[in-house]
Amino acid sequence: MIIVMKFGGTAVDSPDKVRHVARLIQSFQKQGNEIVCVVSAVRGMTDGLMAIADSVKRGDRMSIEEFVKKSLKIHTDIINGAISDTKLKQSALVDLQKTIGELKDILGGIILLGEVTPKSLDYLMSFGERLSVPMVAYALRDIGTDSEYLTGKEVGIVTDSNFGEARPLMDTTKLRVNHKLSPITKRGAVPVITGFIGADQHGNTTTIGRGGSDYTATIVAASIGANEVWLWSDVDGLMTADPKIVKNAQVLKEVSFSEAMEMALFGAKYMHPRALEPVIDTKIPIRIRNTFNANHSGTVITQNPSRDSQKIVKSISAIRHTALIDVSGGGMVGAPGTAAKIFDTLAKNKVNIMMISQSPSESSISMVLRKSDLDKAITTLELNLLGKVIKQVNVNDDVAVIAVVGSGMRGIKGVAAKVFGAVANRNINVIMIAQGSSELNLAFVVNDRDCESAVNALHDEFGLGKIYSN
Numbered sequence: 001m002i003i004v005m006k007f008g009g010t011a012v013d014s015p016d017k018v019r020h021v022a023r024l025i026q027s028f029q030k031q032g033n034e035i036v037c038v039v040s041a042v043r044g045m046t047d048g049l050m051a052i053a054d055s056v057k058r059g060d061r062m063s064i065e066e067f068v069k070k071s072l073k074i075h076t077d078i079i080n081g082a083i084s085d086t087k088l089k090q091s092a093l094v095d096l097q098k099t100i101g102e103l104k105d106i107l108g109g110i111i112l113l114g115e116v117t118p119k120s121l122d123y124l125m126s127f128g129e130r131l132s133v134p135m136v137a138y139a140l141r142d143i144g145t146d147s148e149y150l151t152g153k154e155v156g157i158v159t160d161s162n163f164g165e166a167r168p169l170m171d172t173t174k175l176r177v178n179h180k181l182s183p184i185t186k187r188g189a190v191p192v193i194t195g196f197i198g199a200d201q202h203g204n205t206t207t208i209g210r211g212g213s214d215y216t217a218t219i220v221a222a223s224i225g226a227n228e229v230w231l232w233s234d235v236d237g238l239m240t241a242d243p244k245i246v247k248n249a250q251v252l253k254e255v256s257f258s259e260a261m262e263m264a265l266f267g268a269k270y271m272h273p274r275a276l277e278p279v280i281d282t283k284i285p286i287r288i289r290n291t292f293n294a295n296h297s298g299t300v301i302t303q304n305p306s307r308d309s310q311k312i313v314k315s316i317s318a319i320r321h322t323a324l325i326d327v328s329g330g331g332m333v334g335a336p337g338t339a340a341k342i343f344d345t346l347a348k349n350k351v352n353i354m355m356i357s358q359s360p361s362e363s364s365i366s367m368v369l370r371k372s373d374l375d376k377a378i379t380t381l382e383l384n385l386l387g388k389v390i391k392q393v394n395v396n397d398d399v400a401v402i403a404v405v406g407s408g409m410r411g412i413k414g415v416a417a418k419v420f421g422a423v424a425n426r427n428i429n430v431i432m433i434a435q436g437s438s439e440l441n442l443a444f445v446v447n448d449r450d451c452e453s454a455v456n457a458l459h460d461e462f463g464l465g466k467i468y469s470n
């Protein structure tokens with residue numbers, strides 16, 4: 001089997017873990033599989049780089065120096081602890097010094113300019129992964145498995161120039177990635193590729209969105225026609241609910257691509273929401289597995305799950321601590337373009353709306369957004385639309401969106417009745433409801449203080465605590 005394996009930042013943040021990852025890869029390779037590996041930045045590095053971009057804007061040379069020193073130390077310590085062969089350790093440290101030198105140079109350069117463009121920010125962000133992949137490659141060589149590390153740019157991931165959220169140009173990418181990887185895998189070596197990074201047609205480094213290493217893994221898998229993608233993380237798999245909220249939450253054995261997509265969008269933080277795109281066409285299954293519990297087979301995401309596909313509901317997810325704005329006014333009734341005006345104005349001010357519902361009377365529109373966007377949203381509405389299209393703005397600043405996900409709901413009568421009956425039994429008030437016509441997802445809004453109770457009520461109602469017991 002050809003398997004693309006992705007390891008997240010928590011899997012490589014200590015010498016022991018890097019060695020563990022190397023041994024995992026080696027063991028699956030020895031079972032006769034061809035392994036291509038994708039690795040994220042060491043935990044905290046990407047956030048650190050984001051923060052340092054702000055220091056650059058402020059001209060704060062001290063924090064920059066400290067950050068460079070800290071990054072050098074973190075990676076030096078891991079290399080020292082993870083690699084025992086003296087020669088390999090020396091080369092790893094030399095490579096590290098070189099990359100750290102480059103990081104220093106770019107920080108020095110942009111501090112002189114005093115501004116961080118999206119292009120230079122992406123180049124800066126790429127250093128997290130550029131520092132982490134050599135550690136894994138050297139750790140593999142250290143235990144006798146040939147390996148080579150490459151950046152997303154070197155491996156041939158070509159994207160558009162939408163820095164920060166770049167999208168792959170799949171046809172070009174396919175050609176280049178195959179060309180680059182096949183000589184490496186043919187000689188039995190394991191390529192270790194930086195997650196999160198590509199390059200546009202002009203060779204500028206791009207990044208593909210936070211948490212993008214998952215996406216890199218599926219891009220590579222689709223390019224080389226892998227048999228499976230394994231996303232190694234620190235959870236056993238996708239779950240029926242957040243185990244912090246529901247005690248008997250279960251790991252799901254199988255979900256479909258579309259269910260997983262809904263779960264990813266609905267806050268199951270285990271996956272980049274666009275990561276499924278490259279593999280949906282090619283129907284390559286994704287397996288979510290736990291690096292620290294490798295005996296657990298995890299969750300498989302496939303085109304057509306065989307088991308449990310009869311299950312009406314697969315999971316209850318919640319996005320907590322969000323805000324709800326309700327705009328109303330008689331002037332909105334029967335006035336074409338009202339919704340467009342509202343959303344356009346908000347979009348221009350970079351307010352992202354997560355959920356919308358409009359009453360058929362057209363006299364009010366409710367929308368849910370992140371709390372961090374609330375101030376901006378209210379100011380924008382007040383400045384531009386209040387007193388004109390809109391008469392009133394009401395805010396509820398601590399709500400939770402609860403989503404019931406499962407493809408079995410499609411065309412089944414009585415699901416909504418069951419959902420709202422269970423919630424009503426717990427005396428919880430439902431503030432807003434939305435269901436897409438795909439019927440994959442039924443979402444509603446409650447006060448955040450009711451969230452845990454609502455999620456538990458639904459988990460019980462659909463028997464999700466014992467889905468595998470019969």
Ligand code: ASP
Binds near residue numbers: 009195212
């Ligand atoms: N290092 C990047 C991030 O933290 C990509 C990833 O971890 O998948 O967003």
Ligand code: MG
Binds near residue numbers: 009041
């Ligand atoms: Mg990460």
